[in-house]
Amino acid sequence: MKRVKAAITNYPLVFLTVVVGVTGLVLLATPAHDYAARLVGGYALAIAAVEAVGMVRQLIRGHAGLDLLAVTAIVSAVLVGESWAALVVVLMLTGGTALEDYAQNRSKRELTALLHKAPQQGTRLLTDDPGAGLDAAASEVVPADKIAHGDLLLVRPGEVVPVDAVLLAEHAVFDESSLTGESLPVERRAGEKVSSGAVNGAAAVVVRAVAAARDSEYQQIVRLVEQAANSKAPVVRLADRYALPFTVVSLFIAGIAWAVSGEAVRFAEVLVVATPCPLLIAAPVAFLGGMSRAAHSGLIVKGGGTLEQLARVRSAAFDKTGTLTTGHPELVRILPAPGFTADRVLQLAASAEVYSSHVLASSVVTVAKATDALPLLDIAHAEELATNGVMAEFHEPGDPPATRVIRVGKPTWIAQSAPDMTIADLNPGELAIYTALDDEYAGVIIMRDRIRPDAAQAIADLRRLGVERTVIVTGDVAATAGPIAEAAGIDEVHASCHPADKVQLVGDISPRPVLMAGDGLNDAPVLAAADIGFAMGARGSTAASESADVVNRYDNLSGLPRAVRIGQDTVRIALQSIWVGIAISVGLMLVAAFGYLPALIGAWLQEGVDLIAILGALRAMGPRSERRKPADPVSRSAGYSAPATSSGSSDRSTRARA
Structure with missing residues (x-):
């Protein structure tokens, strides 16, 4: 019942057209049957008048609107006494929007599925003690957009991490397939970044938010998807390429048929099969289908x-x-400065790189994590400076505790705070990551990408x-x-x-x-x-x-x-759908021109042409077998295994680090 009410609310003209048609059929069975044609014809002319207003506006803007054919077909059908054929054309016009919405919703399923998975809420702890996370009285459920930087969050088994955060528990496993396509669970350790959208494993964990919801990674994906889903493809231009020629050909065939036969009804019979829905609907549906197919493949x-x-x-x-x-370089060697060890240089760099989105950052953290004797430092504040590197602060125990600053990045930036820095000699294919502690050069990590x-x-x-x-x-x-x-x-x-x-x-x-x-x-x-x-x-x-x-x-x-x-498949299918619709319509017009296709039957046949064109356009969603299988996860056998500490792609080139 709710669906029926929604359909009536969203498509009132479709409902009204059906009501007029049913009422006309009832009148045919009564002594007032003469009024049936008047009711149907009057309603059709009213709709034609409404469409004509939009057509004139389009013409004023310089667009030869395809509505011209539909309006002409309705008016001519009513004038020659084919009111019921005119009503079918009206049904095509008013129902075309509903049909298009259905096709578009079907073709946008992969895009909208990503939006539905966006984290909506999180469990915030009311204490600064991570150990109190399992105490229900010490927590509250809040919308994701109310979570602030630094909040402690409880993530229960199977729950989605609402914002980008750092893991406080010693160990946890997350499903990041919605972010990376990697189908296998990813292991995280204390101090590592956990991205929003990741699904927690079997144990409840406590994390600390490091970004608001609007700045978190999954919300970035959501914004991109919304932009794609709401974009207007230039498919109107694609249809407009054929609008004027199709209109001219249709009117020419209809005019010749009238002139040769001497029967005005031939003009109407031709035009009712020349309605332009294949042009108006097929191309947008094909392009949305192509975008949905791309989304299914992670694009x-x-x-x-x-x-x-x-x-x-x-x-x-x-x-x-x-x-x-790959963006996941392998460690070649570490060259510490005097007063530092290789382990200390790696610990400093990895502790800061946890907060970086640079392509090299995850590799540094991965190497440090493989060395169990190198716990990551507890960073109090971190900031990434685009094209330069990342700066992080931590508190070193003492009386009083000292605030130390780590800088990791390109040599020119490091040299500004550590004048004693020296440039490392690199072999072909190697890249360098320079590190400083306060105003002292700490050393350089040399890696090789593949x-x-x-x-x-x-x-x-x-x-x-x-x-x-x-x-x-x-x-x-x-x-x-x-x-x-x-x-x-x-x-x-x-x-x-x-x-x-x-x-x-x-x-x-x-x-x-x-x-x-x-x-x-x-x-x-x-x-x-x-x-x-x-x-x-x-x-x-x-x-x-x-x-x-x-x-x-x-x-x-x-x-x-x-x-x-x-892209190639989508454009090909869109053009095929348009040309198939045009070809069938022209064929029906020629049959009608010779008097073998009554207006009412022709109008219903044109509805079939519309369906053929739309179904053809839906092929842009890809083969059924392709839509059934999972969205092309990253192949582990091909060498795409996502590192457990991966923080994503880069935001600085290799030059910014070497």
Whole structure:
């Protein structure tokens, strides 16, 4: 009953059309049957008048609206005495919105599913004692947006972590599949970051909030999804390309049929099968279906225009670290400064890097966690400085306790506070992470990144999809970037690039459109400047994700050719649906022109054409088998195993650290 009431409220004209039709049928069975045609015809003309107002407004704006055909069909059908055929056309017009909403809701299921999973509330402790977490009287349930930085939160078994937090319990296991696509549970230890959206395992744990809900990682994903779900694809332009020709052809066939036969009814019979729903509905449904298919694969596409661009991409540019490489470098060596040990340098760096979203940060924490004798320091305050590094404060025991400051980042920034810093000698392919304690240089951690196992296959797939030119634009030196380009099969390398250099290079690349793939804050300008910006991971830099047109939520490069393929499939299916609808309509118009298709039957056949076009457009959601299986989790066997301490993608390039 509630659904019926909602349908009447949302689509009153559909309900009114049905009521008028039923009333007309009842009148046909009574002595007042002459009034049935008048009722139906008058109602149809009233609807035509309403549609005509919208049509005129469109014409004033310079758009040849497809409503012209529907209005002309209704009026001509009533004038020649085919009022019931006119009512069917009215039903098509008024019911088209409901049908479109149904198709759009169906095609947006994957997008809206992410929104429904957003954390809504959390259990906040009313004490500063983490040990009181299991005391129900010492806690309260609050909305997620009321949780503040520093609050202690109790996360029960199976509950979702409401905001980004640091684990206070000694050990816990979380399901992060909704964030990373990694299907296996991830282990966390005390002091490590736990992302919002992660699902707690079998034991209740206490965490400390390090971000408000609006700044937490899952909410960043939600904002991106909302932007994609609410975007208006330029499918109206796609339909408009055919609106004027289709209208002219329809009126021409109808006019010739009238002129040759001498019967005005032929004009109406032709136009009732020329109604434009395939053009108005099929294309939007196809594009929303393509966006839903992309979301199922972990790709957030921010609009139908992006799918059109993806379908035509001819060049591709790539950042290196975290995009073509895994972003999880291996430790090569640690060079401590005088007065520091290698373990102390690693402990300082890892304690600060817990609070960094840089691609290298998680690797440093992973190495430290593997050394059980190196507990992470209890950080009182941390701040990440874009393109420079991270600064963290901790209290060192003493009388009185001393506040110490750790800085981890690129050498020029570290040298500002630690003038005694020395530059390390690096071998090709190595990168350096510099560390200082207060105003004293502590040492440097040297690591080596490796190419993603799927990089070469992704580049080869892009070539098969029509990409003619591939380029690396990176802040790294050529000696580091060159071997990566050779291994991946990329055509050319532009090394030692600043962010402004990247924007200039991508702007000059041809042929176009050009796709740029990156993952860090340094990449945000070039992602925005490219025809298509592709961000590797919504768990990384907010700036990179928000400036990109496509965000890959999962840590794999195979999403790049998949996005291009989805774009090509979507545009192809949208055009097929439009052309199938046009072809069937033209065929029916020709049959009607020769007098073999009565207006009422033709009007109902046109409803069938609409359904065929919409069902065809829904193919953009992908094969049924593809929609049934899980959303392409990151393959452990392929080398994408998410580190237990992964904090996401980067927000500074390798150059910012080396």
